[in-house]
Amino acid sequence: MGSVLQREEMDQINRLVEQEVYDLAKQVVYFPIRHHSPACAFHLQKTIAEYEPQIILIEGPDNSNHLIPILTAEQTKPPVSIYYAYASGEKKYVCYFPFLTYSPEYVALVEAKRREIPAAFIDLGYGSRLESMEDGHDLKKQNQKLSYHDERMLAGSQFIARLCETMRCRNFDELWERVFEVEGIRKPTREFVKDVFAYCYLSRKCYDDATLEAEGDLIREAHMRQKIAEAKAKYQKILVVTGGFHTYGLLESRKTAYKIQKVKDEKIYPMVYTYQEADQLNGYASGMPYVHYYETVWNAMGKKEQTPFSKSALSYLAQLVKRLREKGEIVSTADAIEAYSLISGLAVMREKSEGGAYELQDSVLSAFTKGERSIATAKPIETLRELMTGEGIGEVAPNDLDVPIVRDFKETCKAFKLTITTTGRNQKVLELYAKRSHREASRFLHCVHFLGTEFCTKEAGPDWLNDKYVNLVRETWRYSYSSYVEARLIEASVYGGTVKEAAAQKLEEMMKELPQHQSHMLAKWLLMAVVMGLEKLGERLFAAVVSAVREDGHFLSLCKTLKTLSILHEQRRLFGLTDTARLESLVDEVYYQAVAKISELSSPNPDECPEIAEQFKFLYMISEQKQAEASRDIFLDQLETLLAVPTLPAMLEGAAAAILCNLGALERGEISVRARAYMFGTPEKMQHTAAYLHGVFLVGRDYLFDDDSILSDLNQMIIRLDYDSFLQLVPQLRLAFAFFGPMEISMLAEKVGALFETTAEEMTAPAVAEPVLQRARLLDDRIRGEFARWNLI
Known part of the structure; x- marks a missing residue:
């Protein structure tokens, strides 16, 4: 029964090809293709020469027909692409329709121009295609880049999977190359077309109508049938070039009416493309992989080479040796010779006339790797794949549609x-x-x-x-x-016609979304605008910062604003700022605004204490740079008021006390007195010692070296701590001492050594292992016992 069904199926395919698909005597001839297939392009050229059509209809969005003159212009050098984009609600959708020099679609366009006959795309536009599909369909849900050449249905059918298994091919691409590329160019065009149609027809039969409708295939084919019908009313010889998966769908007569949702404001532009992006292996599912390799094969076919794949393999092996040597790899010419010999042997074993892309890769893997593949030995095959993919970029002819x-x-x-x-x-x-x-x-x-x-x-x-x-x-x-x-x-481009205009407009829109009181974010955008050289926007942002500062009541926000404005003032020459008087005035205003908030920080959020202490230090540095005594006096007054608060967090107390001591408002000994209050206070207060020291050391680490009592008191506190309290305090102490540099740590080691009547060298020596200490203690006890027995101690 299986053989009978197989014969009936093949009879049906043969009948369709001879009577419907490829009858050159009929008004319409269908040419099924695989995207980016050199063999399909090769036989397409032959078909055009023999059939001499009056018009060529091509699978492609019909709202792109105005781009055909640009795509076929002499200055246009593939790879190029048509870019589609449209918005639906809050989501944006984009799609690419790439062309390579050997893409059948591109070859059809070029041949039509050369013969001075019209060519037209007949498929549904990208936006209309998605909007006309069911809302729940996966393609509609995806908010990502897609290629218009999506071959998932063809390559993923059960028929292809079983065929790969039967013919012992690793994947559909290897199967396709073996059957259609290497052997296909040696077949008569009619037989080649029949084989392509058969594979695509049998793959299509693996899916039911519901699946095809959900994927959008049926509505696209209905649209293409309509375009073909319109062409039949005007032309006597029509060549239709579409993906082989759709050819049978164009032959079917379906009565189902589809409602097409037209999309307005869809952006359509010609643009450059790269080999890497056109390569199927990079995730676009856009047709043949190894695009540069197949372009080399296509060029060899154009030169009438009898063995284009072998010629290409020889070229790539030479390039591979050169590239590997440039990367510092040790390779020999003998490896390349061995690889070339292996290609021929593998081709014979796999019943191929020539070795293709997969024989080339397998031979390099064998001849150059020489053993198990690993990270260390993967360079040759990785480099080969880079060469086979290519690094080039196309060029689009100058045009009025240029963005x-x-x-x-x-x-x-x-x-x-x-x-x-x-x-x-x-x-x-x-x-x-x-x-x-x-x-x-x-x-x-x-x-x-x-x-x-x-x-x-x-x-x-x-x-x-x-x-x-x-x-x-x-x-x-x-x-x-x-x-x-x-x-x-x-x-x-929605933001502006130049890079500078677009950046300015985008930044201005982001600025509008900020709350008015967040002056630090506006100051950050102002700095960004200056860095990007956006002078006009900078003027508007400056005015917005001035307004926001006067409404901003948050200490940390004002300090961040001040720091950003200070950077602008310090780097005014680099940024090309000329009118700095306004900037200096704003810096002074923000400084006074921030300082005025210090006395209000008696009960801050505990999580903000480290950052507040950092800003105290920053304001202290700014005050030292100002010549006016008034600016320093208000800073002192605010810190003294804050320090008088009995419940002030320890870290802020340490930072404030250290700054006031530096400014001469407190005796330097006050630092030690306050430290002792923490170290010898209640157990709860003792736990805040590290936070206090953290604040002190943030501003002035020299206090630890000027006053030995801090270190001595810290030692006494640690001695008094129980084990659990010690473990709780150690991480905080380590954080407090993290400010000290290597030189300071050495000086600190000397002080600690003096405290324990030892040297810094002995303290920094490697620790003795615990087993050694135990044996030494046991030996010491025995010696003491022996000395006692002889009354020597």
């Missing part, structure tokens, strides 16, 4: 000598203080990074926003261009 922000980005990159013609990672080191052009490049890179393009990342340099590494004078950036960067720029 202004993308054009501005590319022109600016060219001006700053940033390489965007390859997908490799590049480095740019900027001398911020020495060269004005480098400061401008830094501003540009900060803008691009802020827009979320993932074009660049700062690896080293001053971090103004977090007040780190501000003493550095260079910035080091890593950057890499790809179609993803271009897509993100297109999305950012």
Whole structure:
């Protein structure tokens, strides 16, 4: 029964191919393809030459037809892509329709132009496709990038899985290469078409209508049938090029009417693409993998090479040896010769005319790795896959649809000598203080990074926003261009026509979402605007900061604002600020506002105490920089008022007392007196000793060296502690002493050594192991016993 069913199935396929699909005498000829297949493109060229169609209809969103002249222009160099984006509610959807030089769709477009006949896309638009599907469908739920060439249904069918198992192929791609690429280019075109249609037809039969409808296939095919019917009324010879999975669907006559939801304001742009993104292995499910390898095969086919796969393999082995040597790997020419020989042997074993991509990889794995594959030996096969995928990037011909922000980005990159013609990672080191052009490049890179393009990342340099590494004078950036960067720029075009305008508008919108009283966040955005060189926005932000400061009643927020404004004032030359009088006036105003809040901190949130103590130190440093005595006096008055509060947290007491001692408002001995009150107070108060010392050492570590009594009293306190209390206090004490540097720790060791009548060297010597101590104690007891027996002690 199985063989009868098989024969009936094949008879049906043969009848369909001969009468419906590939009858060159009929008005409509269907050419089934797999996306990015050189063999399909090869036979498609033959079909076009033999059939001489009057129009070529291609599977692709029909709202993209206006881009065909751009895609086929001489200046356009694949890989390129059409970018689609639309919003539905709060969600955004994006999609890519990539073209390679050997993509059958692209070959069809180029052939149509060469023959001066029309070509048109006939598929449903991306937005309309999703909106017309059921709301619960997975594709509609996904808020991520998709390729229009999604072959999950074809590659994932039960038929293909069983066939891979029968033919001992690792996956669908290896099966496809074996049957259609290596052997397919040697078959007559009619037989090749029949084989492609048969595989796709049998894969499609693995799914019921409900699944096909849920995936959106039926509504797309209904739309394409309608477009074909419209073409039949105008043309006598029509060639239809679609994915093989849909060919049978175009032959079916279904009476079901589908309601298509048209999408307005869908963004459609031509854009560059990369080999890496077009590669199926990178997660886009967009057709054939190893795109650069198959492009090499396609070029060899164009040169009428009799063995294009063998020719390509030889080229890649030579490149592999060269690349591995550049990476410092030790490889020999003999390894490449052995690998080339293995390719032929593997091809014979697998009943192939030539060795393809998988024979090339297997031969390299065997000849270059020479044993079990591990991290240490994986370099050859990883490098080969990099070569087979490719690092190139395409080029789109100049056009009126060119997005202004993308054009501005590319022109600016060219001006700053940033390489965007390859997908490799590049480095740019900027001398911020020495060269004005480098400061401008830094501003540009900060803008691009802020827009979320993932074009660049700062690896080293001053971090103004977090007040780190501000003493550095260079910035080091890593950057890499790809179609993803271009897509993100297109999305950012809603903010402005240039990178600078978009960054300014985006920052301004983020600013509007902040509560008015959070002056520190507005000050941070002001600093960011200055770093990005957004002068006009900086003016508006400055006014907003002034207004927010006068409404901000939170001490910590005001201190953060003051720190940010201080950075702006200190680096005014680097940032190119000219009118600094207003900035100096605002710094003074924020300083007084923050200091005025100190006396209100008698009962702060315990979790905020460390940060408040840090801000005390910061305000102390600012007060020392101010020449006016009034600014110092108000700071002293506020600290004295706060220190008089009996319930003041220990950490704040230590910081305030240390600052007042530094300013001469308290005797230096007061530090020790207050410390002793904690160390020899109640058990509860004793537990706050570390917090008090933490506050003192935060401001002045020298107190520990000027007054030996602190260390002596601390030793007496530790002696009095029970074991559990000691364990509870040790982590806090370690944190308090974390401020001391290596030199200070050495000095501290000497003081502790003197306290115990020993030396710092002995104290820092490696600890004696406990078993050794036990044996020494046992020996000591025996000696003492022997001495006692002889009355020697």
